[in-house]
Amino acid sequence: MDYVTHVFQVVFGWQRKKAEFHMKQVHEQGKSVLTRESMEKAEHYVHQLQRYNLHATMEREE
Amino acid sequence: MKLVSSGPANHTFLLADRERVLLMQLMGMYPRVPAAHHKATRAPTPQTAETERLLKDALSEQQQGSRKIAAAFLNDPGRFRKREHGWDLTLTDTEVEWLLEILNDIRVGSWLALGAPEDLESLRVGEEPPIDLLFMELAGFFQMQIIHAIEH
Numbered sequence: 001m002d003y004v005t006h007v008f009q010v011v012f013g014w015q016r017k018k019a020e021f022h023m024k025q026v027h028e029q030g031k032s033v034l035t036r037e038s039m040e041k042a043e044h045y046v047h048q049l050q051r052y053n054l055h056a057t058m059e060r061e062e
Numbered sequence: 063m064k065l066v067s068s069g070p071a072n073h074t075f076l077l078a079d080r081e082r083v084l085l086m087q088l089m090g091m092y093p094r095v096p097a098a099h100h101k102a103t104r105a106p107t108p109q110t111a112e113t114e115r116l117l118k119d120a121l122s123e124q125q126q127g128s129r130k131i132a133a134a135f136l137n138d139p140g141r142f143r144k145r146e147h148g149w150d151l152t153l154t155d156t157e158v159e160w161l162l163e164i165l166n167d168i169r170v171g172s173w174l175a176l177g178a179p180e181d182l183e184s185l186r187v188g189e190e191p192p193i194d195l196l197f198m199e200l201a202g203f204f205q206m207q208i209i210h211a212i213e214h
Contacts, residue, residue: 002209003166010159039113043102047117050100051124053166057103 001027007052008034011045036061063204065211066150073212074152082142082149088201092132092164094171097122132164158212165201165208172198 001023008019012035025032034056035045042058049056063081067074077085102117103110135141142149153161172194179185185195 002213003162003205006162006209006213043113043117046102047120050117050121052163053095053170055100057101059103059105 004054007049007054011048011052063207068212072152072154073158074150075208075211076145076148077142077151078148082151084200085204086136088168088197088204089132089136089164091168091171091197093125093129093167095167095174096171097125099174128160128164128167131160158208162205162208165205169198169201169205172201 004023004026005016005019008014008022009016012019014022022032022034034049035042037045039058046056046058063075063077063085065073066076097118100117100121102114106114142151144150173179175194176185176192176198182195185191
């Protein structure tokens with residue numbers, strides 16, 4: 001879980017507290033909405049998270 | 063494995079003989095996660111096919127780069143320096159991130175090789191735990207040591 005927090009901090013530049021909040025959501029609910037971005041930026045983040053081998057996808061907002 | 067010194071641009075860890083051997087063995091297994099494992103979206107459509115392809119290409123390219131770095135790391139005789147009670151391993155910030163990526167690939171890939179089980183406890187209690195469980199836990203151990211060292 002520390003690894004997930006670490007990756008969120010590196011990829012999004014978040015403070016530890018925010019990264020831990022999303023890590024806990026993932027741990028407890030199985031997922032977390034990390035960011036809302038344009039298609040290009042979302043692709044970038046998905047790639048960054050996946051290169052760390054985190055399960056990340058992008059979904060169109062409903 | 064413990065952090066012995068940390069400068070503005072690099073970190074030096076001290077590894078016991080056995081830890082060094084295990085770390086090298088784990089790194090030699092990279093990559094373990096199949097390229098097809100990752101998906102760009104949970105519900106692929108014809109519109110997302112191009113994104114899917116681009117993502118797969120990017121990950122594959124990145125994996126090839128990491129494989130070369132891992133090979134160079136394993137073949138560099140100066141990478142570990144012998145000390146009285148173990149081995150020094152000095153890593154830059156970039157190398158630390160890269161090593162974390164490699165270790166997580168081994169950890170996740172080993173978990174996938176086990177069949178992606180939700181319940182790991184039942185695997186741990188057997189007389190002879192599956193070898194992939196040991197790889198998974200060893201990679202996790204090194205990850206934790208590195209993260210705790212650089213963050214605290």
